[in-house]
Ligand SMILES: Cc1cc2nc3c(=O)[nH]c(=O)nc-3n(C[C@H](O)[C@H](O)[C@H](O)COP(=O)(O)OP(=O)(O)OC[C@H]3O[C@@H](n4cnc5c(N)ncnc54)[C@H](O)[C@@H]3O)c2cc1C
């Protein structure tokens with residue numbers, strides 16, 4: 001088992017470089033520098049740890065990012081500070097951890113075997129349950145501990161939403177989490193964090209990673225120019241961001257991809273820039289980053305992100321990936337369409353912008369040419385008189401895909417609707433505007449009235465012919481769409497959020513600080 005060192009000597013970078021590689025994949029696992037030169041780049045981290053590192057504490061429950069049994073922590077520098085992201089190692093690919101420090105469940109206790117307070121709390125409160133789910137719960141709590149998040153019941157609900165227990169329950173685990181509030185960090189723990197931070201600093205100047213093994217290549221350019229050129233040279237390469245979709249193609253569909261082109265280290269793609277008339281969200285911005293930056297100004301977006309997958313999914317999944325995948329049930333597209341966002345596309349040195357709703361053509365087809373990629377999204381400021389709200393309906397509160405997702409931007413004057421931008425997910429083969437409904441609303445009062453079902457249903461039927469599928473029937477989707485509109489109008493009239501989760505969001509403070 002790798003050991004942790006409190007000295008900086010181990011932070012020396014691997015010097016060895018093999019033919020065909022720009023350099024090895026450079027990272028630390030539980031305090032030990034581990035260069036990788038020959039494992040396939042499409043190997044999942046769960047596979048790497050269990051098969052190649054002998055670290056079998058992380059478990060495989062679902063292999064699709066749902067259960068959290070495989071959770072590991074990834075440390076990166078953000079604004080010079082070490083930040084920890086819990087990720088589902090079953091769908092996180094080997095080279096994606098380049099220039100990071102990894103902690104697995106084997107690296108939580110101190111090297112002399114002294115238990116970490118997180119482990120001790122789980123024992124003391126009878127939260128150490130079966131061998132499948134417990135390692136994941138330990139790692140999620142440990143992520144919260146390292147990031148100094150809060151441990152109230154509401155905060156723990158969010159922190160642990162990506163960890164499932166299929167049998168016993170969550171009470172003892174929540175109580176263990178609550179017991180961690182306010183506990184100090186021991187000096188041995190801060191020392192190992194310093195070692196890891198030193199390693200990450202030393203990694204900052206490493207050249208771009210061009211990795212190849214077993215005939216599969218992985219390139220992680222550092223500039224937009226280099227990325228664009230690489231995609232022109234290799235149009236069949238698979239652009240990869242957080243792999244929360246792509247990881248499942250590999251584990252569930254057994255797809256073999258020959259070449260990956262990563263957005264992860266491209267300068268400027270991972271940041272949100274405030275502009276005079278709005279914000280530009282780089283394609284590689286993660287959902288966690290976006291929720292932190294935008295959730296306060298757009299509380300409904302904050303709430304949407306809180307219900308987007310889990311902490312693990314939000315810490316790797318990106319805004320660009322959620323749009324580029326063209327999914328008809330992706331959560332962000334309807335919200336951003338209603339907010340009148342533009343998508344920025346780039347091919348070589350050429351860039352173009354189009355309205356996000358024009359990007360989605362039909363199921364599985366977007367307005368994207370060969371070698372063209374998504375640089376980011378521009379979200380204009382809401383103009384005076386406009387109000388935005390959005391609602392996700394899914395069968396489960398956490399970690400579930402929407403059956404219907406409704407997003408509404410309404411302009412009102414003297415309590416009358418004068419303009420509207422409305423979009424739905426789950427109602428068509430693409431995220432789509434409800435143009436008939438928008439027209440029908442103009443001139444109506446903001447406050448909903450009795451007996452409006454006919455004209456609303458008529459407009460919705462002109463806009464959509466939803467599918468019957470496992471998530472919902474056509475009739476349910478149409479009824480839900482009407483009810484979401486009425487809920488939005490009622491909220492706009494009363495100024496009171498009408499949702500069960502509203503209090504939870506405020507209490508959790510997740511909009512201000514998420515992982
Ligand atoms: C457990 C779980 C829960 C989930 N919950 C939700 C949810 O609640 N709501 C929801 O909407 N989705 C959900 N998802 C789906 C997924 O997390 C999101 O769609 C995510 O945003 C995808 O981003 P990514 O960075 O992981 O994309 P990747 O998997 O890396 O890529 C997805 C696709 O986008 C393309 N791509 C990525 N970036 C670019 C770019 N810059 N330019 C061009 N193409 C690009 C890739 O080539 C690929 O085709 C969930 C997934 C899992 C596994």
Ligand code: FES
Nearest residue numbers: 061062063068090
């Ligand atoms: S094994 Fe279930 S999330 Fe990874």
Ligand code: FES
Nearest residue numbers: 129130133166167
């Ligand atoms: S799944 Fe582990 S105790 Fe329930």
